[in-house]
Amino acid sequence: MIDIRSLEVFYWVVELRSFSRAAHRLNTSQPAVSQRVGALEQRLGYELLMRPTRTCRLTDRGRILFDYAEQFVRLQAKMESEVISPGNVRRTVRLGVSETIVHTWLPAFVEGVHSEMPNLTIDIMVDITPRMYVSLEAKELDMAFMLGPVSEPGYQSVPLNSYPLSFVAKRGLIAEADRNDIRTIARHPIITYPRETYPLTALREIVSKIIMRQPRIFANASLSTMVKMAKDGIGIALIPAEVVQEDVADGALEVLDIDLGLRPLTFVATYPHELDDHLCEILARKARKIAEDYKMRL
Amino acid sequence: MIDIRSLEVFYWVVELRSFSRAAHRLNTSQPAVSQRVGALEQRLGYELLMRPTRTCRLTDRGRILFDYAEQFVRLQAKMESEVISPGNVRRTVRLGVSETIVHTWLPAFVEGVHSEMPNLTIDIMVDITPRMYVSLEAKELDMAFMLGPVSEPGYQSVPLNSYPLSFVAKRGLIAEADRNDIRTIARHPIITYPRETYPLTALREIVSKIIMRQPRIFANASLSTMVKMAKDGIGIALIPAEVVQEDVADGALEVLDIDLGLRPLTFVATYPHELDDHLCEILARKARKIAEDYKMRL
DNA sequence: AGAGGTTACGGGCAGCGTAAGGATC
DNA sequence: GATCCTTACGCTGCCCGTAACCTCT
Numbered sequence A, B: 001m002i003d004i005r006s007l008e009v010f011y012w013v014v015e016l017r018s019f020s021r022a023a024h025r026l027n028t029s030q031p032a033v034s035q036r037v038g039a040l041e042q043r044l045g046y047e048l049l050m051r052p053t054r055t056c057r058l059t060d061r062g063r064i065l066f067d068y069a070e071q072f073v074r075l076q077a078k079m080e081s082e083v084i085s086p087g088n089v090r091r092t093v094r095l096g097v098s099e100t101i102v103h104t105w106l107p108a109f110v111e112g113v114h115s116e117m118p119n120l121t122i123d124i125m126v127d128i129t130p131r132m133y134v135s136l137e138a139k140e141l142d143m144a145f146m147l148g149p150v151s152e153p154g155y156q157s158v159p160l161n162s163y164p165l166s167f168v169a170k171r172g173l174i175a176e177a178d179r180n181d182i183r184t185i186a187r188h189p190i191i192t193y194p195r196e197t198y199p200l201t202a203l204r205e206i207v208s209k210i211i212m213r214q215p216r217i218f219a220n221a222s223l224s225t226m227v228k229m230a231k232d233g234i235g236i237a238l239i240p241a242e243v244v245q246e247d248v249a250d251g252a253l254e255v256l257d258i259d260l261g262l263r264p265l266t267f268v269a270t271y272p273h274e275l276d277d278h279l280c281e282i283l284a285r286k287a288r289k290i291a292e293d294y295k296m297r298l
Numbered sequence C: 001a002g003a004g005g006t007t008a009c010g011g012g013c014a015g016c017g018t019a020a021g022g023a024t025c
Numbered sequence D: 001g002a003t004c005c006t007t008a009c010g011c012t013g014c015c016c017g018t019a020a021c022c023t024c025t
Helices: A004-016 A019-025 A030-044 A060-083 A106-116 A129-137 A198-211 A223-231 A241-249 A277-297 B004-016 B019-025 B030-044 B060-083 B106-116 B129-137 B198-211 B223-231 B241-249 B277-297
Strands: A091-097 A120-126 A143-147 A155-163 A165-170 A190-192 A217-219 A236-240 A253-256 A265-272 B091-097 B120-126 B143-147 B155-163 B165-170 B190-192 B217-219 B236-240 B253-256 B265-272
Touching: A004 A019, A004 A030, A004 A060, A019 A030, A030 A060, A060 A277, A060 B060, A091 A129, A091 A277, A106 A120, A106 A277, A129 A143, A129 A265, A143 A277, A155 A241, A155 A277, A165 A223, A165 A241, A190 A198, A190 A223, A198 A217, A198 A236, A223 A236, A223 A241, A223 A253, A236 A241, A241 A253, A265 A277, B004 B019, B004 B030, B004 B060, B019 B030, B030 B060, B060 B277, B091 B129, B091 B277, B106 B120, B106 B277, B129 B143, B129 B265, B143 B277, B155 B241, B155 B277, B165 B223, B165 B241, B190 B198, B190 B223, B198 B217, B198 B236, B223 B236, B223 B241, B223 B253, B236 B241, B241 B253, B265 B277
Parallel strands: A091 A120, A091 A143, A190 A217, A190 A236, B091 B120, B091 B143, B190 B217, B190 B236
Antiparallel strands: A143 A265, A155 A265, A165 A236, A165 A253, B143 B265, B155 B265, B165 B236, B165 B253
8 A cells, every 4th residue: 555665765855855866866766756755645645745845844744654664664674684685685785985995805895796696786986085974974875985983973884904005106216225214205296195084184294294394295086096196206105005016016116115103094884874784784794804805815 | 675565465375374365365366466475485586485285384584574574564554544544544444243233333334434434445244243253363354343242362342332132022912911021922932143142042041040941042143034033923032122123113013121131232343453453443433433323313 | 047846748567367277185 | 176376468557767847046
């Protein structure tokens, strides 16, 4: 009589305060959402939303239904996670990923998940950590592999792996003798992660204390661009050595043996702990395992 | 993904231990049930029922799904009862009714319910109380208006009304002077409810003590037949006067003023207290009110 | 004028019922 | 052979997506 799909649609319309966002979230068209909510109201014989306003506020009776809708959506998520064998999970998970991970073990992760859960689609959005926070909050992402630690309430966080930050330079750019001398290195621009990220802020603070001035920094949101810039000798990259292992192996880049005491980059899998918990948990554990394997293989 | 309808179907298949009974219960065809369960198994990738046996036993994983299915069905029933305005309830309730009630206030009840809940269909099965018990147990009925009191565990029971039992005879069959004399009356066969019912057993016990022999009793499961027999002078009916008020009014029958101290017939609305509770509760209350109104109008 | 929601319409597909086909007692 | 479930098949009706329309800022 009352379809669970309709309740799910209604739930997300309210949760996201928008028909179109709900449509997007549910991988359907906005008219489809409109129709379902309309049909629901018609079947019940009263309005659920105070529509004229843009905010999709609930009516009193809508509130009652919403509470039930939430219970249904939760129960459904719980059931599906427990009852459906992994190979039969048919869903789309929207995953935010830091570029660093894209360049290391993400391919292995995607392949691994695909082989175990062939009907699971992973939509990958590459972005920087602060923006992924926002996307998680807006429920545009189901999970993110990003820089940790995360201690937001309402989020579950599984540590993945850590990458020590290394200075990486074009081969021959820095003379053998100067490779542990920060002053020499700091004559070159430092290419690293964009503002609002740990590497940049920490670097600026530490280096400026040593060389008594602000280092030149090329902040860049694209890891591959950073690598390219380093390979072109434009500057020296402060990035995990792991992402350039091939370039180091074939001699294009070299890792400088200098240690400023920077914290390694720690990545975590983060997801809101509710509703789809279980699948995210499985994926997070899988990611952790893949990341460990990756480290071992190096 | 997993439809609540499929869960409902699966739930009833297990609960009733039969595909065909589930189909009947859900007002659908048996192949439809078969398909839904089949589709469910296919989607999940494993079997839910150990089919070859006639008993529809659950597999281990089927058991897990069944627990969820039950939660869904309960939640759905709860939600629909709270959220759907009475006028929009679209369901079929299978109601067992004692014939006595059919002849008194059932028409008013049906009409009253129909006017308030035009989309509610009531399937009425007229039967005697002991058989309605069985039907309730087998879940062939959702609710029954029958003789009380009921104290079975697992059943909810709402008192409706009481009918004092009266001796009713064809006009002139018993002389004015003898109308309070049980010995005279007992020369005629007593027409009343069938065996296993209170009126018959109580009558037999009380009368036999007075007249020192077994009275002749015509036990009959059909109230209208009883009335007809009384009107034909075949015997004297022991029934509620209410059911023959018209015949008394137009002079075909008359009520004898004799009191053997028989308990009045007490009717109750009985339904298993689970799942569809709420609707049954509403209907039971409605029935009670109609029954009271009926009594007032007399 | 543009974003966001509704209405209109055509097509695809899931799910139903009828009917025929096994399997098991 | 009777009962119960499964398979086959045609059909209906729902629901979706595209597109045009409305409405409020």
